[in-house]
Amino acid sequence: MKMINAKGFFIANALVAALGWGASAHADDAELIKRGEYISRLGDCSACHSIPGKAEFSGGLAIESNLGTIYSTNITPDKQHGIGNYTEQQFADAVRKGVLPDGTRLYPAMPYPDYVKINDEDMHALYTYFMQGVKASAEQPAETDLSFPFSQRWGMRFWNWAFTSDTPFQPIGGASAQINRGAYLVESLGHCGSCHTPRGLGMNEKALDSSDPQFLAGGNLNGWEVPTLRGMPRWSEQEIVDYLATGRNDKAAVGGEMTSVVEHSTSYMTDDDLQAIAAYLKFLGGNPPLVKGDTQAAQATEAKLTAAKNLTTGERLYLDNCGACHFVTGKGSPGIFPELDQATIVNAQEPGGLIHTILAGAQQPSTARAPSTLVMPGFAGRLNDDEVAQLATFIRQGWSNNAAAVSADQVKKIRENLKH
Ligand code: HEC
Ligand code: HEC
Ligand code: HEC
Known part of the structure; x- marks a missing residue:
């Protein structure tokens, strides 16, 4: 009896499988x-x-x-x-x-x-x-014809x-499952290194995984510096999550090529995946030590802008064009107007991103989690190359910022690129 039952069971199962295949596969x-x-x-x-x-x-x-x-x-x-x-x-x-x-x-x-x-x-x-x-x-898209x-x-x-390497993803020994999930997402599907890792002589990414300190150490896209993601000392994990989910956090707003990454990819990620990426970026070593903001210098700039006396051209241009939103503190307003004091884009070695933003303005991507779009107007029509250079120089050296001056020539090049 038992045997027959078992056999009947198998036959029935096979029948269900054969007949029901379409429905269950569906x-x-x-x-x-x-x-x-x-x-x-x-x-x-x-x-x-x-x-x-x-x-x-x-x-x-x-x-x-x-x-x-x-x-x-x-x-x-x-x-x-x-x-x-x-x-x-x-x-x-x-x-x-x-x-x-x-x-x-x-x-x-x-x-x-x-x-x-x-x-x-x-x-x-x-x-x-x-x-x-x-x-x-x-x-039928256009054919590539180099x-x-x-x-x-x-x-x-x-x-x-x-x-290239054909090594599959290698988990980081001793790291948590969450950090390894982040490493997998960043190294493989996210292809974050294609912009955030420096390129070598053959235009190759100099490193393809976490085992190399050059991985995510920062790159450059047509003069717009792509920041390092290693350690992210100024940002908390939650700030990284907010930036990737909505394009903004209490310190910064997304700009340049990263805008499309947020709009089409990271804003769709689950909270678990975003947190895994944040935990992994925090975990990465080799980051530059956190430079403490120079509060004295920041207060001096704030006091000078508030008094509005004996201003340099850069300072005056800032008060006239930018101060209404980014304030005399250069701290903006959390989640609305991003910080300029200590901001990555402001202190980048290459001022391309900053110049581009002043000329063309910036717009937050509209995402499911943050559908409103805040807009910064462009100033290309209002400020000439020399004015933009003086303004950018003030911003890069005002408050606790400490970056090299910008020349009118650098502005001219970016303005020409914008026309194309
Ligand atoms: C940064 C840009 C970029 C991204 C992101 C990208 N692709 Fe591509 N993909 C290309 C380009 C450019 C080509 C054609 C390259 C060439 O002609 O040599 C291509 C070619 C391909 C091809 C070959 C198609 C054919 O004509 O036979 C496949 C398949 C493909 N991509 C799938 C994907 C998938 C799946 C994803 C997402 C996981 C993806 N791509 C993401 C730029 C991209
Ligand atoms: C009407 C308000 C407004 C004015 C005026 C304004 N901004 Fe902005 N600014 C914004 C907003 C909003 C953003 C964020 C846009 C986004 O989400 O992409 C922003 C972004 C920026 C960023 C990028 C910050 C980051 O975190 O990447 C820089 C740099 C910047 N502004 C500089 C300036 C300068 C310099 C001026 C004056 C020439 C100026 N802004 C005038 C509202 C303003
Ligand atoms: C197509 C190029 C590109 C890709 C791909 C890309 N990024 Fe970016 N990313 C940028 C650029 C450019 C900036 C600078 C934006 C700015 O100046 O406002 C940036 C900025 C950032 C920042 C802000 C850093 C700071 O200090 O201000 C974070 C965080 C970030 N990216 C994470 C990622 C992660 C995670 C991935 C992969 C899922 C990724 N990016 C993929 C181009 C890219």
Whole structure:
């Protein structure tokens, strides 16, 4: 009896499995597709593969590199114009190694040197999402056409050999599960190092994981300094979480290329994932020691601006144009107007970000957690190059700030770039 029962049970089970396959697979897939969509947010795939006015993930973003202009491709499941024919293995090889099914090598404008660390489980969810959760689009984006010798994609074989690694993510021994979750997100999907790690001679990221002190030690994007993320001594974990979730915290507001990262990726992250990233950044060593703000100098600037007598040109321009929002204290108003005293962007070695912000203004991204958008107006039309230089010099040397002066020439270059 027992035997028959067991056998009957197995047959029934097999039948249920055979007949019910469609229905149960459907429920499982829906879960997996949702998970894959979240993974695509962590990886910020849409930042490069979606452009306004075109179908999602249909490509066509022009990425300026020092090799020339590289266009992102259509990664919707369209079989002719997209990646609809890719098997999971082929998809994984494109994302992790930059190698297409026909052997074509991708340029590292696609951040595969970081994505190589995406684990199998996340890759499976990502693939399922792109095949089943994304709408196919027959959009044919512009083709990348670089000049010789960069047009020779096989050359990337050597670049990959020299500069990429196929080591999967290595957990940090002895660190907590939370810190390791943060390390995984930052090193792999988040590809934070593609902007925050200095680049070497081959335009390669000088380090790809936490074991190297150059990892996240700061970079540069067209003259806009990308700050180091190591240790973040001035910010609490909660301030890091707030910045990534909403684009602002009590000290700073997001600007430059980081605005899009917050808008399309980090603002979608769960609180657990944001906290893991914050814990990991705090954990990283090798950070410069926290320079205590010079309170005496800060008070002297505040007193001079308050008295408004014998002002330098920079000080007067500040009172006339900036003081209403950033105040004579240079401390702004927490969560509304960011600090200029001690701010990373103000004290950066390269003043590009500061000059850019004065000329073009800045706008907070609109996110689910902070839908309102605060705007700082641009001053390109009101201040000439020399005035911006004097103003920026005052800001970089006022209060407890301590950075080099800015020249009218530096402003002129950035103003010209803005016109393009
Ligand atoms: C920083 C920009 C950037 C990000 C972020 C990015 N990609 Fe790409 N991707 C590119 C570019 C540019 C190419 C084309 C490179 C070339 O032509 O050599 C590309 C190519 C690809 C290809 C090859 C497509 C084909 O035509 O066969 C796939 C697949 C792909 N990306 C998937 C992804 C996925 C999945 C994500 C998110 C996890 C992602 N990409 C994030 C820029 C990006
Ligand atoms: C109407 C109010 C207003 C005025 C006037 C104003 N700002 Fe701002 N400023 C803001 C806001 C709001 C932000 C944050 C924008 C965002 O979220 O991206 C900001 C951001 C900044 C930042 C970036 C801070 C960071 O944390 O990255 C700098 C630098 C800055 N302002 C400097 C100036 C200077 C210099 C002037 C005068 C020429 C000025 N601002 C005038 C409101 C103002
Ligand atoms: C496309 C380039 C790019 C990528 C990718 C990127 N960042 Fe940034 N990030 C920047 C730039 C540029 C700034 C400076 C913004 C400013 O000056 O207002 C910045 C600023 C920051 C800051 C503020 C630091 C400070 O001292 O003011 C934090 C925190 C940060 N990024 C975290 C991250 C994390 C975490 C990731 C990965 C999930 C990441 N970034 C990915 C470009 C990038």
